Amino acid sequence: MPDLGSPLSRFTLPREGIPADQIRDLMDDASTGDVEWELGRVAALVYMAGEDVTQVSKEAYLTGFSTNGLAPTAFPSLRKYESDVIDMVSGMLNAQHAVGAITSGGTESILLAVLIARERARKRSPHITSPTMVLPETAHPAFNKAGYYFDIEPIRVPTGAGYRVDVDRYEAAITDDTILCVGSAPNYVYTMIDPIPKLSELARARDISFHVDACVGGFFLPFVEKLGYSRIPFDFRNPGVTTISADLHKFGYTAKGASTLTCRDDEIGSYMGFHFADWPGGSYRTPTLTGTRPGGAIAAAWAVMNYLGEDGYLDRTKQTMDFVEHLLEEIESIPDLYVVGEPDMSLVAYGSHTLDMVAIGDAMQDRGWFVYMERIPPSIHLMLSPGHAPFIEQYLSDLNEVVELARAGKIERKRDEIKYGQ
Numbered sequence: 001m002p003d004l005g006s007p008l009s010r011f012t013l014p015r016e017g018i019p020a021d022q023i024r025d026l027m028d029d030a031s032t033g034d035v036e037w038e039l040g041r042v043a044a045l046v047y048m049a050g051e052d053v054t055q056v057s058k059e060a061y062l063t064g065f066s067t068n069g070l071a072p073t074a075f076p077s078l079r080k081y082e083s084d085v086i087d088m089v090s091g092m093l094n095a096q097h098a099v100g101a102i103t104s105g106g107t108e109s110i111l112l113a114v115l116i117a118r119e120r121a122r123k124r125s126p127h128i129t130s131p132t133m134v135l136p137e138t139a140h141p142a143f144n145k146a147g148y149y150f151d152i153e154p155i156r157v158p159t160g161a162g163y164r165v166d167v168d169r170y171e172a173a174i175t176d177d178t179i180l181c182v183g184s185a186p187n188y189v190y191t192m193i194d195p196i197p198k199l200s201e202l203a204r205a206r207d208i209s210f211h212v213d214a215c216v217g218g219f220f221l222p223f224v225e226k227l228g229y230s231r232i233p234f235d236f237r238n239p240g241v242t243t244i245s246a247d248l249h250k251f252g253y254t255a256k257g258a259s260t261l262t263c264r265d266d267e268i269g270s271y272m273g274f275h276f277a278d279w280p281g282g283s284y285r286t287p288t289l290t291g292t293r294p295g296g297a298i299a300a301a302w303a304v305m306n307y308l309g310e311d312g313y314l315d316r317t318k319q320t321m322d323f324v325e326h327l328l329e330e331i332e333s334i335p336d337l338y339v340v341g342e343p344d345m346s347l348v349a350y351g352s353h354t355l356d357m358v359a360i361g362d363a364m365q366d367r368g369w370f371v372y373m374e375r376i377p378p379s380i381h382l383m384l385s386p387g388h389a390p391f392i393e394q395y396l397s398d399l400n401e402v403v404e405l406a407r408a409g410k411i412e413r414k415r416d417e418i419k420y421g422q
């Protein structure tokens with residue numbers, strides 16, 4: 001159970017309302033401890049593509065601020081935005097006849113994909129009573145959440161050499177009860193695209209659904225490829241891929257509360273929606289897991305995608321890839337550090353065979369960087385977007401100094417647990 005604090009210390013509804021200017025001051029006070037993301041102090045959670053993009057997003061969000069995607073007949077604008085966004089995403093993911101929806105975020109897209117796979121299997125393989133899903137151990141925890149909600153056992157397959165998916169072990173984990181196989185593009189932890197062509201083929205040969213978690217890479221990897229970098233094709237070009245999640249609110253640079261779930265065709269998409277009519281209120285139909293859907297997030301997604309266009313995404317991807325290459329070279333040039341795996345985009349994890357990485361992470365945190373760490377191997381993790389460019393030299397300078405201190409035994413670890421997303 002979460003700690004809700006003592007009832008005596010609970011905040012109470014003010015008897016009289018507080019004037020708007022004071023509300024602003026109170027909120028400024030409340031946010032003094034928040035990480036200074038505008039200064040590049042966190043490489044996760046926030047995705048910066050420039051003040052112009054933020055302005056477009058904010059203005060569009062406000063136009064849809066009060067609107068509700070639950071009722072497309074009341075708000076045909078939202079129906080148009082959603083349909084346009086899914087069309088554009090389908091094109092980016094090389095789909096021919098895809099259908100899909102905007103969800104509230106990567107986790108909801110993943111939940112929906114797992115639900116689709118379960119319902120599809122119930123129809124096509126009704127003999128399966130204890131369904132499993134097979135996923136690399138690097139897959140996002142949202143899959144276990146989906147397993148918990150929808151009663152599907154997740155089978156996590158350990159990675160092999162070079163932190164890559166061990167395809168043989170993955171294949172061995174697939175049984176007659178498997179209803180879904182999963183790969184990520186890229187996976188968060190080791191920053192690489194899983195071998196989607198091989199994994200999805202294993203699924204296709206057995207007529208099992210295959211989901212690509214491109215929550216992180218969906219709006220970045222298509223442009224990496226267009227820029228001429230050679231990368232594993234992760235999208236619908238693989239005939240076994242049935243669904244793909246791609247987050248708008250990450251490298252799509254749109255407002256928070258928006259992701260996409262795309263299904264290869266109508267048959268797969270037909271398991272996505274929910275319909276219930278047997279109550280006095282009349283027919284209730286939703287395409288995703290939620291009821292009310294924030295019109296602002298949908299409007300902002302449409303506006304930012306159209307504002308940036310392919311050229312805008314290409315520019316920002318190129319800019320990011322350039323400074324990430326520089327960052328990787330600099331990290332590799334520090335004798336005690338190494339880069340984990342071979343990053344396929346702008347996610348970077350680095351560790352040390354000789355120094356205490358947790359102590360290094362804590363010392364970087366003391367210097368004002370909000371540090372995300374990983375457990376295995378102990379490493380610092382970065383998700384870099386274009387807006388981080390101006391802060392890379394300062395980061396490297398601090399890192400060099402902290403590594404010096406670690407060599408001299410002058411820093412100690414402070415955190416006793418490595419947490420993700422808290």
Ligand SMILES: Cc1ncc(COP(=O)(O)O)c(C=O)c1O
Pocket residue numbers: 105106107108140142184186187188213215216247259
């Ligand atoms: C690979 C991957 N998939 C899914 C998610 C979940 O996305 P969200 O936090 O939007 O629910 C994340 C979050 O970082 C991720 O890195």
